[in-house]
Amino acid sequence: MDFEFSKELTELQREARKFANEKIRPVADKLDQKAVFPRDLFTEMGQKGFLGLPFEKKYGGTEKGTLAYMTVAEEIARASLGVALSYVAAVSIGASPIAMYGTSEQKEKFLRPLAEGRELAAFGLTEKTAGSDAKGVEMTAEKVNGDYVINGTKQWITNANYASLITVAAITGYKPSGEKIISSIIVPLDTRGVSVSSPYDKVGVRSSDTGEITFKDVRVPVENLLGEEEAGLKQLLNVLNGGRISIAAISVGLAQEALDKSLTHSLEREQFGGPIRQFESVQFKLADMATETEAARLLVQKACYLKDTGKTFIREAAAAKLFASEAASRNANRAMQIYGGTGFMRPAGVERLLRDSKILEIGEGTSEIQRLVIARQLFKEEGAKS
Numbered sequence: 001m002d003f004e005f006s007k008e009l010t011e012l013q014r015e016a017r018k019f020a021n022e023k024i025r026p027v028a029d030k031l032d033q034k035a036v037f038p039r040d041l042f043t044e045m046g047q048k049g050f051l052g053l054p055f056e057k058k059y060g061g062t063e064k065g066t067l068a069y070m071t072v073a074e075e076i077a078r079a080s081l082g083v084a085l086s087y088v089a090a091v092s093i094g095a096s097p098i099a100m101y102g103t104s105e106q107k108e109k110f111l112r113p114l115a116e117g118r119e120l121a122a123f124g125l126t127e128k129t130a131g132s133d134a135k136g137v138e139m140t141a142e143k144v145n146g147d148y149v150i151n152g153t154k155q156w157i158t159n160a161n162y163a164s165l166i167t168v169a170a171i172t173g174y175k176p177s178g179e180k181i182i183s184s185i186i187v188p189l190d191t192r193g194v195s196v197s198s199p200y201d202k203v204g205v206r207s208s209d210t211g212e213i214t215f216k217d218v219r220v221p222v223e224n225l226l227g228e229e230e231a232g233l234k235q236l237l238n239v240l241n242g243g244r245i246s247i248a249a250i251s252v253g254l255a256q257e258a259l260d261k262s263l264t265h266s267l268e269r270e271q272f273g274g275p276i277r278q279f280e281s282v283q284f285k286l287a288d289m290a291t292e293t294e295a296a297r298l299l300v301q302k303a304c305y306l307k308d309t310g311k312t313f314i315r316e317a318a319a320a321k322l323f324a325s326e327a328a329s330r331n332a333n334r335a336m337q338i339y340g341g342t343g344f345m346r347p348a349g350v351e352r353l354l355r356d357s358k359i360l361e362i363g364e365g366t367s368e369i370q371r372l373v374i375a376r377q378l379f380k381e382e383g384a385k386s
């Protein structure tokens with residue numbers, strides 16, 4: 001086992017940290033307060049190759065692998081979780097479905113501009129009736145004269161207003177048993193009948209764009225079907241397995257930021273004649289923050305290793321997401337406590353961490369769903385042994 005990063009990965013981490021510190025950090029609070037999505041920063045990230053890290057070179061990616069991508073995601077999250085959430089949504093759930101299930105024609109046409117960072121993509125599973133229960137999807141895609149005609153509404157879609165395309169889950173038919181056939185279909189968002197709105201006033205990740213997308217008789221050619229018609233939902237759930245590693249990675253970024261800020265504040269703030277870090281209760285909080293951040297990072301790295309070596313990673317990805325997201329929330333809360341009243345005031349930037357952290361325990365499967373996934377995998381592994 002080798003815990004050292006390669007020279008190349010260390011260099012990439014340094015580059016991502018520099019970018020995050022110089023370009024994202026100085027504007028992070030303002031973007032949050034004004035709920036502005038920084039499209040220009042994504043253009044720069046694209047130029048640096050950050051949007052193509054896990055994708056094949058032959059389709060515009062840089063083929064650096066999952067660990068490299070997650071390392072960059074963590075660095076971006078330290079500066080702004082809002083920017084990081086949009087970043088990982090664009091890569092892990094926006095572009096990845098096409099990388100994983102697209103034909104070579106689809107990859108050339110749809111993946112290349114995403115991997116090269118010229119365009120952003122979105123992922124459309126959630127509807128009013130479909131949250132944790134993905135089978136609750138009601139969007140329909142009816143086959144008419146060589147096209148799918150799509151109707152329905154997707155809610156809470158990350159990057160909706162800035163994406164060039166979305167992969168949606170839609171009902172394309174019913175099995176003899178009456179069960180829905182849910183397929184994944186690529187829809188360019190400039191297609192007639194698509195309308196995007198932004199009706200949400202979010203508690204956190206306010207610099208990440210979140211929209212509602214309505215499809216009214218939207219026609220796309222049947223060639224836009226991704227993978228197999230009957231396997232659409234399974235494919236999208238597989239995409240989410242990978243996505244969970246990225247939510248875990250940005251959780252580690254937030255957890256680290258909470259620790260770094262707390263270390264600084266605990267030295268600068270003096271009470272009872274010295275810095276507050278003289279108190280054991282503050283030291284214990286710092287120790288727990290550091291330990292949980294490190295443990296979360298190792299879970300992320302293990303899941304990356306499994307994915308990059310083509311091994312099963314479902315349980316490990318869910319465990320990384322579960323632990324890292326909850327550690328991030330705990331760290332944000334501890335940071336607030338260490339900051340005291342100063343942390344309750346906006347300029348300290350700690351309240352943003354607390355507000356932002358909550359989405360990590362909800363998006364791409366809540367903590368409860370991660371526990372279900374982990375338990376199911378445990379039972380499967382147990383069955384395979386006997």
Ligand SMILES: Cc1cc2nc3c(=O)[nH]c(=O)nc-3n(C[C@H](O)[C@H](O)[C@H](O)COP(=O)(O)OP(=O)(O)OC[C@H]3O[C@@H](n4cnc5c(N)ncnc54)[C@H](O)[C@@H]3O)c2cc1C
Pocket residue numbers: 089122123124125126130131132133155156157158159202205210359362363364365366367368369372
């Ligand atoms: C900012 C933001 C961005 C998002 N971006 C996207 C996106 O880009 N694309 C997309 O498709 N979706 C997106 N989502 C949706 C997100 O993935 C869902 O919110 C998430 O999957 C949970 O679904 P839900 O919110 O409907 O919660 P619900 O399913 O209504 O769950 C409510 C509560 O019930 C619990 N619960 C539900 N079922 C079970 C069960 N079987 N066992 C135990 N507990 C259960 C949950 O854990 C939770 O505590 C986004 C959401 C937000 C808030």
